[in-house]
Amino acid sequence: MDSLGITLAIKTLQAIAFVCDILTFPVYVLFQRPWRVRSLSRRVKAIVVNVEYDNEKELNIDVDGDKISNGDHFLLKQLRNSKVLFTYIIGICVKRYANKKCLGTRQIKAEEDEVQANGRIFKKYVMGDYMWKTFAEVDMLATNFGKGVRELGNKPKENIVIFAETRAEWMIAAQGLFKQSIPVVTIYATLGDDAIIHSINETEVATVITIKTVIYIEDQLKKLDNSGYKGDVEIIPFNSVLKLGSESKISNCMPLPNDVAIIMYTSGSTGVPKGVIIVHSNLVATLKAFSNAVTIRDDDCLIAFLPLAHVFELLVESVCLCMGVSIGYSTPLTMIDSSSKIKKGTKGDASVLRPTCMTSVPLILDRISKGIQEKVSKGSSITKALFKFSYDYKTMWTRRGYSTPLVDKIVFGKIRQMLGGRIRLVISGGAPLSPDTHEQINNCLCINIIQGYGLTETTSCATIMDRFDMSVGRVGGPATVCDIKLVNWEEGHYRITDKPYPRGEIVVGGDCISVGYYKLPDKTKDEFFEADGKRWFKTGDICEIHGDGVVKIIDRKKDLVKLQAGEYVSLGKVETELKTCPIVDNVCIYGDSSKQYCVALVVPNQTQLNDLATKHGIANKSFDELCSLPKMEKAVLKELLIMERNVNWKNSKYRRL
Numbered sequence: 001m002d003s004l005g006i007t008l009a010i011k012t013l014q015a016i017a018f019v020c021d022i023l024t025f026p027v028y029v030l031f032q033r034p035w036r037v038r039s040l041s042r043r044v045k046a047i048v049v050n051v052e053y054d055n056e057k058e059l060n061i062d063v064d065g066d067k068i069s070n071g072d073h074f075l076l077k078q079l080r081n082s083k084v085l086f087t088y089i090i091g092i093c094v095k096r097y098a099n100k101k102c103l104g105t106r107q108i109k110a111e112e113d114e115v116q117a118n119g120r121i122f123k124k125y126v127m128g129d130y131m132w133k134t135f136a137e138v139d140m141l142a143t144n145f146g147k148g149v150r151e152l153g154n155k156p157k158e159n160i161v162i163f164a165e166t167r168a169e170w171m172i173a174a175q176g177l178f179k180q181s182i183p184v185v186t187i188y189a190t191l192g193d194d195a196i197i198h199s200i201n202e203t204e205v206a207t208v209i210t211i212k213t214v215i216y217i218e219d220q221l222k223k224l225d226n227s228g229y230k231g232d233v234e235i236i237p238f239n240s241v242l243k244l245g246s247e248s249k250i251s252n253c254m255p256l257p258n259d260v261a262i263i264m265y266t267s268g269s270t271g272v273p274k275g276v277i278i279v280h281s282n283l284v285a286t287l288k289a290f291s292n293a294v295t296i297r298d299d300d301c302l303i304a305f306l307p308l309a310h311v312f313e314l315l316v317e318s319v320c321l322c323m324g325v326s327i328g329y330s331t332p333l334t335m336i337d338s339s340s341k342i343k344k345g346t347k348g349d350a351s352v353l354r355p356t357c358m359t360s361v362p363l364i365l366d367r368i369s370k371g372i373q374e375k376v377s378k379g380s381s382i383t384k385a386l387f388k389f390s391y392d393y394k395t396m397w398t399r400r401g402y403s404t405p406l407v408d409k410i411v412f413g414k415i416r417q418m419l420g421g422r423i424r425l426v427i428s429g430g431a432p433l434s435p436d437t438h439e440q441i442n443n444c445l446c447i448n449i450i451q452g453y454g455l456t457e458t459t460s461c462a463t464i465m466d467r468f469d470m471s472v473g474r475v476g477g478p479a480t481v482c483d484i485k486l487v488n489w490e491e492g493h494y495r496i497t498d499k500p501y502p503r504g505e506i507v508v509g510g511d512c513i514s515v516g517y518y519k520l521p522d523k524t525k526d527e528f529f530e531a532d533g534k535r536w537f538k539t540g541d542i543c544e545i546h547g548d549g550v551v552k553i554i555d556r557k558k559d560l561v562k563l564q565a566g567e568y569v570s571l572g573k574v575e576t577e578l579k580t581c582p583i584v585d586n587v588c589i590y591g592d593s594s595k596q597y598c599v600a601l602v603v604p605n606q607t608q609l610n611d612l613a614t615k616h617g618i619a620n621k622s623f624d625e626l627c628s629l630p631k632m633e634k635a636v637l638k639e640l641l642i643m644e645r646n647v648n649w650k651n652s653k654y655r656r657l
Helices: 003-032 034-042 074-078 086-096 135-151 168-178 193-203 238-246 280-293 311-323 349-353 362-377 381-399 405-410 413-419 435-445 521-527 571-578 606-615 623-628 630-646
Strands: 046-051 058-063 101-115 121-134 160-162 184-186 213-216 234-237 260-265 275-279 301-304 326-329 357-360 425-428 448-453 482-487 503-510 528-531 534-545 551-556 560-562 568-570 584-590 599-604
Touching (some): 003 381, 086 168, 086 280, 101 135, 184 193, 213 238, 260 280, 301 311, 362 381, 482 534, 521 528, 551 571, 568 571, 571 630, 599 606, 606 630
Parallel strands (some): 160 184, 184 260, 213 234, 301 326
Antiparallel strands (some): 101 121, 534 551
16 A cells, blocks of 8 residues: 555544544543543642751652552551561461462473574473462472471571572572571572672571572473582482471471561672661561552462562562462563564463563563564554554543543554453563653553662662552652652752752652661661661662652762763663664663763664664675674664654753753
8 A cells, every 4th residue: 555545544544533532422431530530640649748948958758648548458457567577467368368379380391492594493492381389388388498498407597598580489488488587698690600609608608599508499301410519518409498398397487577588689780789688577568568559459460570589579479479469480581472482383471371460670661662663663554554543542542531442452452462461560660661661561551550669778669650640751659658858969960949840869768778788887877877767778869759749760870970071961861761762672871071972882673773774775694794884883873863853862851960
């Protein structure tokens, strides 16, 4: 179809849609009540409780408690006192949901070679169904694991490292150790050898789940080759520890609220990773905050793939355990039908599990967004025009407070099937999410993204979006268990007296605040303090507070670089914008105060780079060859400059403060 035909087709569709809108408008108004949707979205989420106008240095905001309500779930009754034991709450949930599916692991039947079109061979999984353990079984296994570790000689209060990818055994081990008052040391599997060694040595662990005892989780297909280990290192299978615990006479040693639950090591992006000490009362405080903010149902199912060594994923999964939500474990390599380890003709984890909820980070959502764009771009001209019309149509009505069920089913239904077809809620954390990505994912997957903000030091809790908030690019108001304090940062020219919104460094205070850094008293003293009967943490993040009490992250102290001409540049914000460009898979921005410009190191998307090369008459070149061609460098730079003009970068605060 030529361009004239496409234009006529779209005009006809617009006319039909206009007539249908007029005829159905009274019905939609009556049943959807958009005025209520808009009112709930605009309602005040937090209130200012104190401003120190005398020195104009601080502004404190707090949750408007009357605006927060999430029903009367039985868990909330147990959380009236935020000091109640985490293990006690889990115990109650086990009794309530004893025979319900709790933790699920996908069966791997075989690993086979798959020959690609270019002749290369990749290893692919042939996978079966999910194998489930009930809440009662998980509780029994956790109890047995904790007792088994005690039988191996590990005493209460003695640290143990869990060094593993996200899986059911990780959570079982953690819950078992909590029952024995054994602190869990969590280490990212991607930290690197030096950081891992530092974390293990600093916490003086005797068991890794490495030093004296290694408890390893068995692979479904391969047996462990334990040759090459020192003779004095005991290597024990996970299931053997469970068996040892099942025969043990040792009783559980339940922790107290102020006992250490986790020593969680940060990613170490700014140096040697720090161990953040999180006590049991910190965990319970965040459980309460998450339970207040997010509507979770008993029949929900969570697909879990983010690192459990990250406090965000650990707390979300803990909320699910408390709410009776089934958790199915996955990996980025097996999540969707087109994932790299899925054999052709085999369904990905999401298609089999059909989850209703998932956690994510902006990087994953950016990739999903780009995947949608890529799929649409490969369609015909009429397909692309129809998609654009449908997207714009839905965006217009959504912003007015209406839902579009027919468009969702006819146009976006196939896109929803990518994640199983039932996803209704995505909780995003770890970094600010681009407004464009936020809106596109909401529209195309017909879901509600709840964005939050928190740090390891705040047990992943600081702000959470209100579930009725239709805005994008913001991280919500303060959680119900903490307060937010805004403090001037003079060097960066951020002040609470700024107009139209007060700006400054975020300081978080409340029951969710960590007791400090492990074996780093000076660092703890620098970043934590006591005031107003609360413990506070200086985040280093810069935000502005909008009129409805919602926080928008706008900068980070460590991200700001002052260039040679005295111009401040926010590296993180530049990275966030560049990542929205389809040609960019990942990017790192570097700035030096002795230079006039920043440098961007871009990892291009292979498919987009090949398409761009074809447009420029370049064919039969490998990915590496394309990356080294000066002509392609100029072409990619042109794409980035086009994106820059689209977001009006030069007139934004991204370039100059």
